Amino acid sequence: MPTFEEVGERALVGMIRGIVAREGCPDNLDDDAAVIAMPSGDLVVCTDSLTFDRHMPEGMTYEQFGWMCGAANVSDLASMGARPTGLLASMNVPVSMDVADICEIVSGIDQCAEFAGTYVIGGDTKPGNGTVAVTAIGSMEGRRPMTRSGARTGDVIAVTGPLGGPAAGFHAIRNGIELKESVDCLMEPIPRVEEGIAMAESGLVTSCMDLSDGLSTCVNTLCRASRVGAIIEWDLLPMEEGVRVINKALGIPEKDMVMDWGGEYELLFTFDRRDIDAMTDTGVDFHIIGLVTDNDCLLHRDEKYEVIGDGRY
Amino acid sequence: MPTFEEVGERALVGMIRGIVAREGCPDNLDDDAAVIAMPSGDLVVCTDSLTFDRHMPEGMTYEQFGWMCGAANVSDLASMGARPTGLLASMNVPVSMDVADICEIVSGIDQCAEFAGTYVIGGDTKPGNGTVAVTAIGSMEGRRPMTRSGARTGDVIAVTGPLGGPAAGFHAIRNGIELKESVDCLMEPIPRVEEGIAMAESGLVTSCMDLSDGLSTCVNTLCRASRVGAIIEWDLLPMEEGVRVINKALGIPEKDMVMDWGGEYELLFTFDRRDIDAMTDTGVDFHIIGLVTDNDCLLHRDEKYEVIGDGRY
Numbered sequence: 001m002p003t004f005e006e007v008g009e010r011a012l013v014g015m016i017r018g019i020v021a022r023e024g025c026p027d028n029l030d031d032d033a034a035v036i037a038m039p040s041g042d043l044v045v046c047t048d049s050l051t052f053d054r055h056m057p058e059g060m061t062y063e064q065f066g067w068m069c070g071a072a073n074v075s076d077l078a079s080m081g082a083r084p085t086g087l088l089a090s091m092n093v094p095v096s097m098d099v100a101d102i103c104e105i106v107s108g109i110d111q112c113a114e115f116a117g118t119y120v121i122g123g124d125t126k127p128g129n130g131t132v133a134v135t136a137i138g139s140m141e142g143r144r145p146m147t148r149s150g151a152r153t154g155d156v157i158a159v160t161g162p163l164g165g166p167a168a169g170f171h172a173i174r175n176g177i178e179l180k181e182s183v184d185c186l187m188e189p190i191p192r193v194e195e196g197i198a199m200a201e202s203g204l205v206t207s208c209m210d211l212s213d214g215l216s217t218c219v220n221t222l223c224r225a226s227r228v229g230a231i232i233e234w235d236l237l238p239m240e241e242g243v244r245v246i247n248k249a250l251g252i253p254e255k256d257m258v259m260d261w262g263g264e265y266e267l268l269f270t271f272d273r274r275d276i277d278a279m280t281d282t283g284v285d286f287h288i289i290g291l292v293t294d295n296d297c298l299l300h301r302d303e304k305y306e307v308i309g310d311g312r313y
Numbered sequence: 314m315p316t317f318e319e320v321g322e323r324a325l326v327g328m329i330r331g332i333v334a335r336e337g338c339p340d341n342l343d344d345d346a347a348v349i350a351m352p353s354g355d356l357v358v359c360t361d362s363l364t365f366d367r368h369m370p371e372g373m374t375y376e377q378f379g380w381m382c383g384a385a386n387v388s389d390l391a392s393m394g395a396r397p398t399g400l401l402a403s404m405n406v407p408v409s410m411d412v413a414d415i416c417e418i419v420s421g422i423d424q425c426a427e428f429a430g431t432y433v434i435g436g437d438t439k440p441g442n443g444t445v446a447v448t449a450i451g452s453m454e455g456r457r458p459m460t461r462s463g464a465r466t467g468d469v470i471a472v473t474g475p476l477g478g479p480a481a482g483f484h485a486i487r488n489g490i491e492l493k494e495s496v497d498c499l500m501e502p503i504p505r506v507e508e509g510i511a512m513a514e515s516g517l518v519t520s521c522m523d524l525s526d527g528l529s530t531c532v533n534t535l536c537r538a539s540r541v542g543a544i545i546e547w548d549l550l551p552m553e554e555g556v557r558v559i560n561k562a563l564g565i566p567e568k569d570m571v572m573d574w575g576g577e578y579e580l581l582f583t584f585d586r587r588d589i590d591a592m593t594d595t596g597v598d599f600h601i602i603g604l605v606t607d608n609d610c611l612l613h614r615d616e617k618y619e620v621i622g623d624g625r626y
Contacts, residue, residue, distance in 0.1 A: 001413035004406060004440065012412060013438055019419045020426075020433035026399075034435035036399050036450060040353035047360075047401040047448050048437050086339075086349050090360040090403075090446040093317060099325060100314035106332045113333075120333035122347035124361050125326055127317065133403040133446035135360050137349060 030225050031147050032076035032209055033138070042140040044082040048072045049090075052130030057186065059173050062101045064187045066108020066132070072212060073136035074116045075191035075265045079210040080145040081200020082138025084193065086121040087113045090135070092128020109134060116193050143200040146208035146269070151226035155206050155270040155292040160192050160285060161238065163215060163264055167257035168242030171250060182242030189265040195284045196267060202282045204275045211264035216311035218268050223297050226270075232290040232308065234301035259299075260311035343538050344460050345389035345522055346451070355453040357395035361385045362403075365443030370499065372486050375414045377500045379421020379445070385525060386449035387429045388504035388578045392523040393458040394513020395451025397506065399434040400426045403448070405441020422447060429506050456513040459521035459582070464539035468519050468583040468605040473505050473598060474551065476528060476577055480570035481555030490562060495555030502578040508597045509580060515595045517588045524577035529624035531581050536610050539583075545603040545621065547614035572612075573624035 004012060017029045028035055033046035050056075050069045060068075070087055077084050089109050093102055106120070109132075113120050151157075165185025172179035173186075192210075199205045207226055211218050215232075223230050234255075243257050270292055271279055279286065290300075297308040317325060330342045339348055346359035363369075363382050373381075383400055390397050402422050406415055415438070422445075423433050464470075478498025485492035486499075505523075512518045520539055524531050528545075536543050547568075556570050583605055584592055592599065603613075610621040 001411050003408065004410050004412060004415060005408035007412050009438065012415065015412065015416055016419050016436075016438060019416060020423045022423070022427065022432060025432040026434050029435065034399060034401065036434065038351065038353055038356075038452070040351055043351075043356065043450070045358075045399065045401060045448070045450055046435060047403045047446070049403045049405055049439060049441070049444075049446060051405060051439070051441055054440070086347060086358065088347065088358060088360040088448060090362045090448075092362055092364065092444050092446075095316065095318035097317050098314050099317060099320050099328065102317060102325065103328055103332060106329045110333045110335070114335065119335060119338040121339050121349065122342065122359060123329075125322065125329060126362060126364070127367070128362070128364055128444055129442040131362075131405050131441055131444045131446075133360065133362060133405075133444075133448075135358070135401060135403075135448040137356070137358055137450070139351070 028147055032079045035145050041142045042145055044077055044080045044138040044140060044145060045135065046073055046076040047133055047135040048076065049131055049133035057170060060187055062104035063108040066105035067112045067188055069132045069134045070109040070112025071189050071191045071265060073134045074112060074193060075210045075212060077136050077138035078191050078193045078196030079208050079267055081143050081196045082140050083197055084116040084118040084136055084138045086118055086137045088135040089120055089123035090133040091123065091125045092131040094130060095127045105132060146200050146205050148207050148209050148222050148225035151207040151222060151228050151270040151292045153228055153292050153294045154273060156273045156288045157230055157270050157290040157292060158286040158288045159266050159268055160195050161266045162240040163237060163266065164243035164258040165240035166263035167261035168240055168246045171246045171252055172242060175250060177249060179242040179245060182240060185240060186263065189263065191265050192267050198282045198284050199269060204271045204279055206270045208267055208269035211266050211268050212262055214262040214264060214311035215259040216308050219297050219308055220310055222268060229293040229295040230290055230297045231293055232299050234299060236287065236289045238287045262311065341460055345392045348458050354455045355458055357390055357393045357451040357453060357458060358448065359386055359389040360446055360448040361389065362444050362446035370483060373500055375417035376421040379418035380425045380501055382445045382447045383422040383425025384502050384504045384578060386447045387425060387506060388523045388525060390449050390451035391504050391506045391509030392521050392580055394456050394509045395453055396510055397429040397431040397449055397451045399431055399450045401448040402433055402436035403446040404436065404438045405444040407443060408440045418445060459513050459518050461520050461522050461535050461538035464520040464535060464541050464583040464605045466541055466605050466607045467586060469586045469601045470543055470583050470603040470605060471599040471601045472579045472581055473508050474579040475553040476550060476579065477556035477571035478553035479576040480574035481553060481559045484559045484563060484565055485555060488563060492555040492558060495553060498553060499576065502576065504578050505580050511595045511597050512582060517584045517592055519583045521580055521582035524579050524581050525575055527575040527577060527624035528572040529621050532610050532621055533623055535581060542606040542608040543603055543610045544606055545612050547612060549600065549602045551600045575624065
């Protein structure tokens with residue numbers, strides 16, 4: 001058999017799903033979080049691990065790394081519309097690591113829990129190579145979970161806020177450019193917890209996921225799950241302010257930062273175009289960026305259409 | 314500040330609890346699993362990670378490693394009396410790893426889920442050093458969770474089955490001795506799911522935890538959480554059959570295998586001595602091994618009493 005590297009993450013995950021999808025298994029294995037049916041309303045659970053070597057960009061503190069570990073999971077709950085009810089942290093950290101640094105990680109996770117209105121309720125700590133796996137549990141409180149698979153041809157595609165901040169922040173740090181807000185997007189992203197809850201509560205959303213893999217990859221993922229296509233309008237994409245600064249200063253293409261980067265925590269979602277007013281009434285800030293089609297995923301820019309490939313995540 | 318190694322696991326975990334124990338946080342942070350109050354009955358969640366380098370003894374297959382990753386967590390649910398309702402697997406595995414081996418791990422976790430009457434409902438897979446963090450979610454279905462902190466002076470102390478099998482299995486493999494049942498205890502331990510549920514259902518149990526850290530450490534842990542002491546009667550300890558074989562063949566002390574080793578998946582629990590008949594009526598196999606006292610944790614053996622120190626876990 002080939003190696004992990006040879007088959008790639010997506011194919012491997014597909015094989016894994018094939019192994020675990022026994023009869024009776026919840027059928028939303030391709031969503032951000034798993035749904036467990038409970039008499040008092042669905043429960044939503046997800047887990048995601050970050051490692052020191054792959055997920056700690058230059059200049060990130062351990063506290064920020066802890067926040068990220070929490071935020072990645074809280075964001076997955078948000079994308080389903082769940083209210084967080086607890087985080088667990090499984091930490092594998094080097095025995096040579098300073099206890100103060102370990103406590104900074106915990107403090108960062110805890111601050112994210114507090115932001116999300118919940119607590120770190122358990123976990124374990126063991127010697128290891130620097131892997132922190134956080135699990136987040138959330139309650140739907142009677143709402144229907146938003147999934148990736150319900151987008152319908154003719155729906156509008158929207159995002160909850162500006163894109164490209166994490167990429168701009170990354171380039172700013174690397175090149176000594178002062179761009180505090182972009183750097184904050186990179187180091188302390190805000191998961192859209194209340195937005196997700198309000199969106200699920202509205203009952204208007206046909207599909208949703210977070211943008212942690214970047215817009216290009218996520219549009220493809222959502223469309224694959226929904227068996228639809230999309231047209232994204234370049235001119236409608238909201239850009240974080242630092243994107244233009246970095247583009248002017250360093251010549252890095254805006255598309256690279258806005259579409260092909262990851263680490264975004266805005267939500268990508270779809271809803272019926274007749275519900276635009278109703279969606280506005282929910283109070284959730286959103287920007288319409290395109291339309292669901294029944295063909296490929298295309299970017300419309302400068303009067304041309306190009307196929308949207310996966311980004312780097 | 315000192316390092317992880319210098320302060321040790323217990324002190325570090327104490328510090329971590331201090332950080333996350335904000336007002337409103339569930340107060341059972343020292344139990345095997347966290348409890349989330351839900352309208353339809355408490356929910357129980359736990360996470361535990363295993364690494365290739367620390368938790369794969371000689372001769373263990375990847376499938377067995379996967380089973381272990383699941384079993385460690387299912388056992389934590391069992392110790393609270395929860396019925397498993399889902400497992401999540403966060404896998405950090407080397408990119409050079411054979412996909413067939415990765416799938417074997419998943420298959421092992423899934424087999425454990427099936428044994429526990431549930432499913433692998435989510436997870437993530439990333440390049441890493443060989444860390445698998447499983448999260449298990451369980452439902453109390455209206456039962457009260459068993460915790461570590463309710464043992465009372467005068468209670469009897471019991472275990473659900475024979476001890477020392479994993480240690481005997483380890484020595485058997487290392488020394489080429491044929492001891493299939495002991496080796497199975499080491500490689501494919503059986504979490505006491507139905508026993509835990511029946512025990513919680515009975516309402517008789519005053520405290521409970523699993524024996525994954527070994528009897529010596531666990532007696533100390535349970536007594537510390539309950540602020541009591543214990544006398545363990547050596548002659549009452551049920552021993553897995555391989556323990557005597559290994560003791561005779563290799564001279565390894567029985568106590569080392571029965572008390573100071575880990576990886577046991579029997580449950581350690583306490584209940585009022587007047588409830589022995591009622592406990593028998595639950596149908597759960599158990600062996601009384603001692604009494605709760607209000608002093609130290611002591612082992613009574615050969616008419617002498619010795620303080621029970623922590624084992625190697």
